[in-house]
Amino acid sequence: MPELPEVETMRRGVALIAGSRIRGVRRPPSRLVPIQITPRLHALRRRVIGRRIESVGRLGKRIVIALDSRDRLVIEPRMTGRVLLADRGEAPDREHVRLVFELDGGGRRSLDGRRLVFWDSRGLGMVWLLPPEDFARRLGPQRIGPDALGITPDELRLRLAPSRRAIKVALLDQKALAGIGNLYASEILHRARLHPGIACCELRPIQWRRLHAMIGEVLEEAVALQGSTLADGTYRTARNEAGAFQGRHRVYQRAGQPCLQCRRGKIVRLVQVQRSTFYCPVCQRRRRT
DNA sequence: CATATGTCCTGAGAGC
DNA sequence: TGCTCTCAGGACATAT
Numbered sequence: 001m002p003e004l005p006e007v008e009t010m011r012r013g014v015a016l017i018a019g020s021r022i023r024g025v026r027r028p029p030s031r032l033v034p035i036q037i038t039p040r041l042h043a044l045r046r047r048v049i050g051r052r053i054e055s056v057g058r059l060g061k062r063i064v065i066a067l068d069s070r071d072r073l074v075i076e077p078r079m080t081g082r083v084l085l086a087d088r089g090e091a092p093d094r095e096h097v098r099l100v101f102e103l104d105g106g107g108r109r110s111l112d113g114r115r116l117v118f119w120d121s122r123g124l125g126m127v128w129l130l131p132p133e134d135f136a137r138r139l140g141p142q143r144i145g146p147d148a149l150g151i152t153p154d155e156l157r158l159r160l161a162p163s164r165r166a167i168k169v170a171l172l173d174q175k176a177l178a179g180i181g182n183l184y185a186s187e188i189l190h191r192a193r194l195h196p197g198i199a200c201c202e203l204r205p206i207q208w209r210r211l212h213a214m215i216g217e218v219l220e221e222a223v224a225l226q227g228s229t230l231a232d233g234t235y236r237t238a239r240n241e242a243g244a245f246q247g248r249h250r251v252y253q254r255a256g257q258p259c260l261q262c263r264r265g266k267i268v269r270l271v272q273v274q275r276s277t278f279y280c281p282v283c284q285r286r287r288r289t
Numbered sequence: 290c291a292t293a294t295g296t297c298c299t300g301a302g303a304g305c
Numbered sequence: 306t307g308c309t310c311t312c313a314g315g316a317c318a319t320a321t
Contacts, residue, residue, distance in 0.1 A: 001314060033298070061315075078315040080299080096299095122298045124315065165292070174316075182314060232301070232313085273293075275314060 002077040003061060004148055004179030005222035005245065006235050010083040011058045013238025017085070017116060018055050019106035022048045022067075026100045035098045035118075036126045044129050047071060052106065060144050060178030072135050074128040075118060081125030085238045088113030096121045121234065148179035149219050153212040160200045167203065167211070168196035168277050179219070183228060183252050186278045188218045190251045190261070195286045196270065196277045221248065228252075251278035259283060 002010070025045045027034065037044060052068040063083055065073040075083055099118040105111030118127060130138065137143075146155055159176045160167075170176060171185040180188070189196050192214040194207060203211070222228065227243035229235050230253070235243060250260050255269035255278060265282030 003315090035298095076316080078298095079313080080315090120298095121300070122313095122315095124298055126316090163291080169292090172315095234300095274295090 001079055001181055001183060002081065002227070002235055003181035003184050004058075004219055005184070005225075006227035006243065007058055007061050007063060007077065007179075008149075008223050009226045009243065010077070010238045011056055011063050014063075014083055014085045014116060015056045016111070017065075017103055017114065018053050019108070020103040020111065020114070021050060021052050021106060022101055023104050024049060024100075024102035026102065028094065028097045028100065030096075030098070032096070032098075033123055035120055035123050037099065038126070038128045044127075047129055048073065048101075053103075058147075059139055060147065060174055061181065062139070064139075070132055072130050072132075074126075074130055074135070074139065076126040076128075077120070078122075078124040078126070080120055080122040080234045082117075082119040082234075082236055083238055084117040084119055084236070084240060086115045086117050098123065098125070099127055143175065145173075145175050145177040148177045148215055149223070151177050151212070151215070153209060156212050156215070157208045161203065161208065163200040165200060166197045166272055167194060167200050169273050170200050172273075172275075180215070182275050182277075183249075184218060184222065186252050187249060188214050190279060190284060191218060193283050195284045196272065196279050198286060221245065251280060254278060 025041065025048060027041055048067065054066040054068055057064040057066065063075040067073065077083065096119050097117055098120050101116040103114045103116060118125065145159060156177065160170050163170050168185050168189060171180045172182065192211045194211060222245040225243060225245040226237055227235060228245040229242035230246060237243065251267050254267045257267050259265040259267060259280035259282060262280065262282045265280040267278055268281055270277045270279065
């Protein structure tokens with residue numbers, strides 16, 4: 001499930017397409033239900049072919065490709081989407097390829113013929129082409145909070161502290177802060193020694209500071225290790241490699257196993273808002289410290 | 290307004 | 306072995 005570290009890794013892997021022009025857009029034949037493309041493919045083609053890619057950015061868990069038309073191409077991998085870069089002649093797994101952008105090198109001959117590939121096994125992902133007004137409306141600051149990597153301690157507290165929701169649930173709210181998903185929420189709370197069920201409004205200043213520090217620590221480490229590739233193998237980098245942060249997981253999908261921190265607690269799986277949370281009942285007591 | 294729940298989708302794994 | 310069932314969780318629409 002691509003969260004901030006995985007999306008940032010994919011972004012870095014395709015960042016060199018900045019400067020290229022889009023030469024074609026293809027949707028390979030597939031028996032799968034097509035992913036949602038807005039606008040439809042023929043209109044998308046009309047608006048992107050011949051356009052130059054200005055930059056490849058990230059907004060929370062989305063990749064944002066800015067074009068010289070001022071439109072932005074937004075790719076949402078959601079659960080199982082991958083953003084891959086294929087060299088000329090290289091054929092990525094045909095099976096779940098949903099959309100292909102054919103690129104030139106923007107004057108760099110060695111880059112001609114590259115393709116930006118959107119792969120998605122489950123098909124919940126989306127691709128949007130948004131003019132500036134639509135981008136601002138759909139993905140502006142009132143819809144997407146500040147990036148979890150780089151949020152200030154004050155901002156974190158300001159945005160979450162009034163809520164009566166459990167801290168784990170609030171961390172997943174992309175309007176509050178952007179980029180954290182189910183996996184990293186558990187890992188962050190474990191390192192911050194906070195019980196996932198504590199209401200935000202009950203956290204004390206020292207706990208907010210710890211939480212802020214661990215958001216940065218976990219996400220930075222995960223980006224450095226190119227994200228987490230779980231046993232299902234779904235996530236891959238843009239170059240189709242596995243990430244390595246799964247080796248550093250302390251709680252996620254470790255229910256019943258001993259806590260790697262205290263060695264006494266057994267990791268517990270808890271369900272919150274229909275999603276699994278993992279925590280150590282010894283390290284992450286409900287009681288305030 | 291804040292918070293909770295249902296929905297989409299496919300592949301893996303469990304159970305028989 | 307092969308079938309059926311459940312589950313995984315991104316973001317958003319709808320309900321409370």
